[in-house]
Amino acid sequence: MRALIVHRLTYRYDAPVNLGEHRLCLRPRGQGFQTLLDHHLYVLPEPEQRRELVAASGDEIQRLRFLGSTDELIFEARSLVETRSAPPLQSCFNGLEPPLPYPQGQLNGDLQGALKGWLPNGQHEPAAIDLTQEALMGSNQQTLAFLKQLIELIQERVKYTQRHMGPAWPAGRTLRERIGSCRDLAMLMVACCRVVGLPARFVSGYQLQQPPPEEYDLHAWAEVYLPGAGWRGFDPSAGTEVNDRYVVLATSSKPELTAAVSGSFSGPPGTSSELNWQIQINEEASEPENSQRKLVQAA
Secondary structure, three states: OEEEEEEEEEEEEEEEEEEEEEEEOOOOOOOOOEEEEEEEEEEEOOOOEEEEEEOOOOOEEEEEEOOOEEEEEEEEEEEEEEEOOOOOHHHHHOOOOOEOOOOHHHOOHHHHHHHOOOOOOOOOOHHHHHHHHHHHHOOOOEHHHHHHHHHHHHHHHOEEOOOOOOOOOOHHHHHHHOEEOHHHHHHHHHHHHHHOOOOEEEEEEEEOOOOOOOOOOOEEEEEEEEOOOEEEEEEOOOOEEOOOOEEEEEEEOOHHHHOOEEEEEEOOOOOOEEEEEEEEEEEOOOOOOOOOOOOOOOO
């Protein structure tokens, strides 16, 4: 699947402000089952400095620094991405599907951060443990059956709802409220997988839908590290394994590190800001004829 994705974010301030450093996760993944064919990031006002770096997760992010004051800040990322389906999980295990709980001692030490619980002492939430045990009992301790049962339980216990503001909720709150956004359900699945020794992390990106919605939004799901298969995506909001209609932007064991844009500003007391965003996705699109065009200031 090939798609041209245009993601535009506009911040407006009711008084001129000075912009602090901004961290951007707007460059889609360019490895594994996803190829980044073309990417351009337009910023207004033009930053004084751009720094590209590879985060601990392996994602490419940018840090920007600005000079002077402004009452508007615009980002527009244009990305041409090609994805392909991962091989079936059963074929990856070759009849040796790992039983659960998976022994942590057999995992690469680099994965330890993706096993840590959300409580301050690093332990797992009791509500996540209870749900995990229920999924484990119904799966005969087999990994793929556990993941299938876990997703079914999440969909049964939690009603999906959109929630644009605020961080992802801890597993206990999502189960208590019985509603949650895609990021809440993703972190619930992450927490439960970690309980049985499966490293898991939060993913931010795009889900290409058919038919296309009137307005696209960012989507969130989970990636689980399965010995023999590597990192594989699962979407508890949709109740399915991730396929080639998902485009990864950023991953992390901590969801706040996948924000498309994070940064700060300083201005007169009481200065407020307003954010508007738009995501356009055209499937099987060709590269823009003028990919070096200038970003024009919104009217």
